[in-house]
Each structure stands twice: as structure tokens, then as C-alpha cells.
Amino acid sequence: MAVSAPAADTERAGTGDQRPRPRRSGRLRTSLAFWAFVGPFLAGLMVFTLVPVVWSAYLSLFDATNTVTPLPEDFVGFGNYADMLTDRAFQDSLITFSVFAAFIVPLTFACSLGLALMLNQLRFMRAFFRSVFFLPFACSYVVASLVWKMSIFSGVRYGLMNSILDLFGIEDVAWLFSPDPPWYWLVIVSLRLWIQCGFYMILFIAALQQIPQHLYEAAYVDGAKPGRQTFWHITLPQLRATAVAVLMLILIAAYQAFDEFVNLIGNQAYARPPLAYLYYTALGTQQDLGRGSAGALILALLIAIVTLLQGRFLGFGNKEGR
Amino acid sequence: MSGMATATQVKRPAGYKPGVGTRGVRTANLVILSVLAVLFLIPFYLILRNALATDAEITAPEWMWFPSSPSWENLPNLFNDPAVPMLRSLLNSAIVAVATTVGTLFLCTTAGYGLARIPYRHADKVFYLVLATLMIPGAVTFVPSFVMVSSLGWISDFRGLIIPTLFNGFVAFLCRQYFLGFPKELEEAARVDGLGYWGSFWRIVVPNSGNFLAAIAVITFVGAWNSFLWPLVIGRSPESWTVQVALSTFLTAQTVSLSQLFMAALVAILPLVFVFLFLQRFLVQGVAQTGLKG
Structure with a gap:
């Protein structure tokens, strides 16, 4: 936060808005723009990299042969x-x-x-x-x-x-x-x-x-x-x-x-x-x-x-x- | 390179510039490089020679430099063989490579631009998250990703072949590094003219990043066309084989003749060889801009 706030200010200055702090709506617009650009990529990265890794960590604790949803009784810990x-x-x-x-x-x-x-x-x-x-x-x-x-x-x-x-x-x-x-x-x-x-x-x-x-x-x-x-x-x-x-x-x-x-x-x-x-x-x-x-x-x-x-x-x- | 040539005209001793060694060094370099170039081209020569020969000619005890009468019929024979899904696998590869390139380029350039340029409060945190996923090499995640894709029911399906490969953290990282170095003045001028982030990205930044985008596109395309592990994991039925999976199956199962095998290899590399020969200049300039230069 401390890093990005001054950056936001210079950005404002460039557009001719001299106020030191961005208006609430301006900040909202920045957030929206950021998520419009980064959101789809980040969502995909979550779904196809992070979620599988977590799921895989879960599977690794089970005797999961031929299945991706093991039953509780197949739990083997760190076996x-x-x-x-x-x-x-x-x-x-x-x-x-x-x-x-x-x-x-x-x-x-x-x-x-x-x-x-x-x-x-x-x-x-x-x-x-x-x-x-x-x-x-x-x-x-x-x-x-x-x-x-x-x-x-x-x-x-x-x-x-x-x-x-x-x-x-x-x-x-x-x-x-x-x-x-x-x-x-x-x-x-x-x-x-x-x-x-x-x-x-x-x-x-x-x-x-x-x-x-x-x-x-x-x-x-x-x-x-x-x-x-x-x-x-x-x-x-x-x-x-x-x-x-x-x-x-x-x-x-x-x-x-x-x-x-x-x-x-x-x-x-x-x-x-x-x-x-x-x-x-x-x-x-x-x-x-x-x-x-x-x-x-x-x-x-x-x-x-x-x-x-x-x-x-x-x-x-x-x-x-x- | 041409810029360097003009700079040479200032009096300068030989050996001080890349590009000007002493005469002896240059000749030695030329000889060594020529020998290496021949070695590097041998595999291409062998593909062409074997693709246009008959099996008897390939396996003959006497070394044959080139078939005296090239067997062009190997080409139609390959495509007419009902046991070999060559046409289908080429088509699959083309669809996968094009869709992957377009999708990756869209997702990763927008993400890279957002991370580099939009002063959102938590942008740095999001960037560290992307960096963290870079630490997990893509190939290690194939088991977990297979779990994910199979539970979505995307096995032997274009969705499974394409969508999980689009979110390439490394490409997004390269894009961010590149956009950080993009001249800010151009965008500020666009901002004064009333363009938002979206507008200035598409009208100012993208049209001025041709070399870089071409390099990223070619590397992504080559990667997708040549990719083997993921299509092997996902393409379980022969109808969903890409050309690499098909070639590998022919190679290990030995179901096709030697000359057919090499003809298939020739067909598989031709598109990329053409892409390389024609786009090389952009590629070399673009790679120089990818931020890897440090």
C-alpha cells in the first residue's frame, strides 16, 4: 500500500488532477480497471495451478487408486x-x-x-x-x-x-x-x-x-x-x-x-x-x-x-x- | 547489427569490437562455424532423405546419400493409410496451437499490462502471487492438473487440451517486464486525449509493441505445436491425438514403415520451419526485448 499510493498520485497528476489523494470513485475505477485486465488471467491461474496443487496435496494423503474423490476410510496420512x-x-x-x-x-x-x-x-x-x-x-x-x-x-x-x-x-x-x-x-x-x-x-x-x-x-x-x-x-x-x-x-x-x-x-x-x-x-x-x-x-x-x-x-x- | 557497422568507422584497433576480430580469428571462426552448421543441419537432411526413400533404401548396408529416384508417393500413402490418423492429428495440432497462441497472448498481455501499469493498491501482492506460481514448474503440476481436468470431464477434449495451458505465468511475467519499459509519455498523451486504460492499451501500447508480441506469439505457437506431455495425458483417444502424440505412438508401437515415419516427421516440422524462416528477424529482435536481457 505504502508503495502504490504515491504511484497513484503521480498518475493523477499526469491527468491534471492535482488532489493529493484520489477520489473514492477514482480509486474504484482504478480497481475495476485492474481487475478487468488481471482478473481473467488470475482466475485461470487459480483454477488450473493453485487449486490442483491443493487438491493434489489432499489426494496425497489417501490411498487414491483410480479415483479423484477418495473415501474417508482410505486415509493413509503420510504413508x-x-x-x-x-x-x-x-x-x-x-x-x-x-x-x-x-x-x-x-x-x-x-x-x-x-x-x-x-x-x-x-x-x-x-x-x-x-x-x-x-x-x-x-x-x-x-x-x-x-x-x-x-x-x-x-x-x-x-x-x-x-x-x-x-x-x-x-x-x-x-x-x-x-x-x-x-x-x-x-x-x-x-x-x-x-x-x-x-x-x-x-x-x-x-x-x-x-x-x-x-x-x-x-x-x-x-x-x-x-x-x-x-x-x-x-x-x-x-x-x-x-x-x-x-x-x-x-x-x-x-x-x-x-x-x-x-x-x-x-x-x-x-x-x-x-x-x-x-x-x-x-x-x-x-x-x-x-x-x-x-x-x-x-x-x-x-x-x-x-x-x-x-x-x-x-x-x-x-x-x-x- | 547495422548500427554497429556504422560505429566501426571511427578509428579503432581490431579486436575491440564484437564484429571485428583479427583476420586470423575471423577465418578460424568462419571455419569452425561452418563445420558446426553442417552438423546442425544433418538431422534435417536425414529427415528429408529418409522421407523420400523406400524402406529397402534406408536399411541398405551401403550408405546412401540421397535416393536416386525420390519416392514422392510416400506422401499420399501416409495420408491415405486408414490405420494412421495423420490428417486428423495435424488438424488437432493446428487448432490447439492457434487457439493456445491467441488465448495466451490475450490473457497474458492484458494481465502483464495491468500488473505493470495500473496503480491498484494490492497490485504488488497479486504480482507476488503470480511469481509464486512460477516456482512450480508446469510439468510437475501435470498430475494435479490431470485430476482437475478429468473431474471437469475434459479428457480427450479440445477444452482439456487448450484451456489449462492458457494461464502461463512465465509469459505474463515477461509481458509485465516489457510493459514496465514501455515509454510512459505515449500513454500519458493518450490519457490527455481522454482514453482510459483499456483504450490506451489497445490503441497505443499494442500497436507499438509489434516485435515483442510477434516473438511471444511465435514462442507460444512453437511450444504448443511441439508440446508432448500434456497432450499425451489428455488425448487418450486417437481422435484427440495431436501430431506429436501420433508420431510418438508410431515410433514406439512401430506400426508404420520407416519411410512413412520420416515422412510424418517431415510433415510435422514443415509448418514451423516456414514460420521460423519468415519470422526469424522479428523473433530475434523481439526476444531481445523480452526483458531477459537484464
């Missing part, structure tokens, strides 16, 4: 939570996610930044290269999985990778279906890298072009060496806000990993991220919505904790840093 937390398959899915994130987050970050820096140094053909690297973003994970599984990393000998290995006289590799050695990570990580890099590259290019030119000129006058020195002391610090935002986006996207795992590998225990496990638990043949809800809430809590820690660590939301 579903204990179940999920001690469930070997759920723990494995969290490990799968951690390995995946450990690969994909730094790789996507480095590749998209690298591409942006290289593009930015070009004098011509920039638009061409930008289009080429951005184009995979138009491809869905399903289509990419199809190409990766049936053509590039096809385990039989006509696959592209096996054809190349054949040139060097190396035996065919069953890329996706040999947990040991875990070649499937190469398939999964390269696929996501291909789709994502271009998008984050665009964000970095936009940020690079915002860096004021005089910083580089001042550095030159001060005798800084072009290349490494200007990169570490000017370019990188100037990219900080974008870099933090990109890291967050890559991590959030990694939590949602589902499409490529399911389409490439299916319901295999050795590479099943949490969302895939929840999908098969809650919506598979058993429709165990109680345990599925408990798992979803555990996951949401984990994500919230990691996001907050990351925010603290990287100083996200720190106004001075932005």
Missing part, C-alpha cells in the same frame, strides 16, 4: 510420502535427473555462449549462421527423438553413427539399449543440446549487442589486451544478468525432461527421469493418484529448494547486480 521416499525406483529417477543436469546445464551454457561469441565476431553471414543454429528450436523433442533413435543412433548397422564407426572397422554399438557402458547419455544429451543451444544463443547475442562500445574503447586506452582480457573484464561481467537468467532457464527445462527419455528409451529403470516415473505411476495402468501426487509434491519442493539456493548463490533478484 504415500514415506512410500515414495523409500521407493528405490523414485530415488533412481532423482539420480538419473542429477546426472542429466550435471551434463546438460554446463554444456548448453558453454555451447550457446560460445556460439554467440563466435557469431558476434563475424563480419558477414551472421544472419545465415544464426538461422542455422536457431532452426532446431522449431523441432519437437518427439521428432528429434525419432531421428536420433531411428537414424543417427540406430543400433543396427545402417544407422549414421554405426556407418561411420564401420569406416574405422569398429563394431556396431547398441546406443540406447546398453546400460553398460552408458552410451545412451550421449544420445540424450546431444539431442537436447541440438534443440536448445540456438535459443539461448539468441539471448546471448541480444545481450552482447547491448554492451556499450565505450567500455571496449576505455579498455584499449588503458592498455588492456584484446581477446582474453577484455572478455574476462568487460564482456563476461556485462553478460551477468543474462547468464544467470539463462542458467535458470536451462535448469528449469532440465527438470521437465520427459519427452526425449520416453520416446528414446521408454519405461526403462536405468534412464527414467522423475516426471516419467510419475507419469507411469499416476497415469499408467494402476492410476495410483495418491502416490503420484505425493511424488509430484516432493519433486516440487525439491525444485523450489534448489531454485532458492541457486538464486541465493548467484544473487538472482539482487537489484544492484542486474
Whole structure:
């Protein structure tokens, strides 16, 4: 309230109304206008995000198999939570996610930044290269999985990778279906890298072009060496806000990993991220919505904790840093 | 980019501008980028090659660069196969993607504008509420949302496919950030001319935000067209499959031939590839304005 009241006053002043406090009808009109703009969105957000989460929290306390309105006698307290937390398959899915994130987050970050820096140094053909690297973003994970599984990393000998290995006289590799050695990570990580890099590259290019030119000129006058020195002391610090935002986006996207795992590998225990496990638990043949809800809430809590820690660590939301 | 090129004319040593490296650096960049560009295009090449080949050509032990006589009949064969609901799923995807884009754009831009510009007393509280829902990643809520949608009776229904995805907190957040940076003077001039919030939003703000809105629209459209998890959860009957669900089913059930599979993939990506090629310029400028630049 204290924050918005002065804002309301300047707004008034702009319209020529000099009174320090808005009239009652003016304030009512402002409220009405606000709700006309924000109301429909907010109502939908409540109905399709908050209410389901609360409902799901309720379901997670029941033995709710194949039903969304469990009977009172099916109340199991925190049984579903204990179940999920001690469930070997759920723990494995969290490990799968951690390995995946450990690969994909730094790789996507480095590749998209690298591409942006290289593009930015070009004098011509920039638009061409930008289009080429951005184009995979138009491809869905399903289509990419199809190409990766049936053509590039096809385990039989006509696959592209096996054809190349054949040139060097190396035996065919069953890329996706040999947990040991875990070649499937190469398939999964390269696929996501291909789709994502271009998008984050665009964000970095936009940020690079915002860096004021005089910083580089001042550095030159001060005798800084072009290349490494200007990169570490000017370019990188100037990219900080974008870099933090990109890291967050890559991590959030990694939590949602589902499409490529399911389409490439299916319901295999050795590479099943949490969302895939929840999908098969809650919506598979058993429709165990109680345990599925408990798992979803555990996951949401984990994500919230990691996001907050990351925010603290990287100083996200720190106004001075932005 | 062009603005930068004119700025170069001032005497300045090589290597100090993005855009001007030493000759050696530039050549090395060009070589590396060209190699990477070829690698990035390989999957597209494979889709096209396999879509126009016969199964025997795809599975031949000798590597084939391109079929000597492209099998164009794969295309009509795909659409005439009664076992494959390709046309129906394309139509479903088009309806879902268009409706999602229009709906999201309307709801999120109005909400973002209201949050950014209307001095309502509790506006900041409402904004924190929206921020809080951003902390819940959309995909984690699919179990609870499925519960909600199934109790509404919207399973295998366009309402279930579209409506729950419209209230995108992230897009609303981007819109708010963008409108905060919209020049206030323009709106004040409109206010003096007697326009209310609604009028100045539609007549002043929207017409002057073309790039930004185009970027948001394209990203939403691409997201909706390529979305897989939610349509998989909701589209239980084959009549309600989107093209991604249909492709995934063909892929895992292996009910169609290899060449048909790739022809289906080609048909599924063509609309978006065209959208990208033609709207890329707006998209790049728009993304730069989405407030992510910091």
C-alpha cells in the first residue's frame, strides 16, 4: 500500500488532477480497471495451478487408486510420502535427473555462449549462421527423438553413427539399449543440446549487442589486451544478468525432461527421469493418484529448494547486480 | 547489427569490437562455424532423405546419400493409410496451437499490462502471487492438473487440451517486464486525449509493441505445436491425438514403415520451419526485448 499510493498520485497528476489523494470513485475505477485486465488471467491461474496443487496435496494423503474423490476410510496420512521416499525406483529417477543436469546445464551454457561469441565476431553471414543454429528450436523433442533413435543412433548397422564407426572397422554399438557402458547419455544429451543451444544463443547475442562500445574503447586506452582480457573484464561481467537468467532457464527445462527419455528409451529403470516415473505411476495402468501426487509434491519442493539456493548463490533478484 | 557497422568507422584497433576480430580469428571462426552448421543441419537432411526413400533404401548396408529416384508417393500413402490418423492429428495440432497462441497472448498481455501499469493498491501482492506460481514448474503440476481436468470431464477434449495451458505465468511475467519499459509519455498523451486504460492499451501500447508480441506469439505457437506431455495425458483417444502424440505412438508401437515415419516427421516440422524462416528477424529482435536481457 505504502508503495502504490504515491504511484497513484503521480498518475493523477499526469491527468491534471492535482488532489493529493484520489477520489473514492477514482480509486474504484482504478480497481475495476485492474481487475478487468488481471482478473481473467488470475482466475485461470487459480483454477488450473493453485487449486490442483491443493487438491493434489489432499489426494496425497489417501490411498487414491483410480479415483479423484477418495473415501474417508482410505486415509493413509503420510504413508504415500514415506512410500515414495523409500521407493528405490523414485530415488533412481532423482539420480538419473542429477546426472542429466550435471551434463546438460554446463554444456548448453558453454555451447550457446560460445556460439554467440563466435557469431558476434563475424563480419558477414551472421544472419545465415544464426538461422542455422536457431532452426532446431522449431523441432519437437518427439521428432528429434525419432531421428536420433531411428537414424543417427540406430543400433543396427545402417544407422549414421554405426556407418561411420564401420569406416574405422569398429563394431556396431547398441546406443540406447546398453546400460553398460552408458552410451545412451550421449544420445540424450546431444539431442537436447541440438534443440536448445540456438535459443539461448539468441539471448546471448541480444545481450552482447547491448554492451556499450565505450567500455571496449576505455579498455584499449588503458592498455588492456584484446581477446582474453577484455572478455574476462568487460564482456563476461556485462553478460551477468543474462547468464544467470539463462542458467535458470536451462535448469528449469532440465527438470521437465520427459519427452526425449520416453520416446528414446521408454519405461526403462536405468534412464527414467522423475516426471516419467510419475507419469507411469499416476497415469499408467494402476492410476495410483495418491502416490503420484505425493511424488509430484516432493519433486516440487525439491525444485523450489534448489531454485532458492541457486538464486541465493548467484544473487538472482539482487537489484544492484542486474 | 547495422548500427554497429556504422560505429566501426571511427578509428579503432581490431579486436575491440564484437564484429571485428583479427583476420586470423575471423577465418578460424568462419571455419569452425561452418563445420558446426553442417552438423546442425544433418538431422534435417536425414529427415528429408529418409522421407523420400523406400524402406529397402534406408536399411541398405551401403550408405546412401540421397535416393536416386525420390519416392514422392510416400506422401499420399501416409495420408491415405486408414490405420494412421495423420490428417486428423495435424488438424488437432493446428487448432490447439492457434487457439493456445491467441488465448495466451490475450490473457497474458492484458494481465502483464495491468500488473505493470495500473496503480491498484494490492497490485504488488497479486504480482507476488503470480511469481509464486512460477516456482512450480508446469510439468510437475501435470498430475494435479490431470485430476482437475478429468473431474471437469475434459479428457480427450479440445477444452482439456487448450484451456489449462492458457494461464502461463512465465509469459505474463515477461509481458509485465516489457510493459514496465514501455515509454510512459505515449500513454500519458493518450490519457490527455481522454482514453482510459483499456483504450490506451489497445490503441497505443499494442500497436507499438509489434516485435515483442510477434516473438511471444511465435514462442507460444512453437511450444504448443511441439508440446508432448500434456497432450499425451489428455488425448487418450486417437481422435484427440495431436501430431506429436501420433508420431510418438508410431515410433514406439512401430506400426508404420520407416519411410512413412520420416515422412510424418517431415510433415510435422514443415509448418514451423516456414514460420521460423519468415519470422526469424522479428523473433530475434523481439526476444531481445523480452526483458531477459537484464
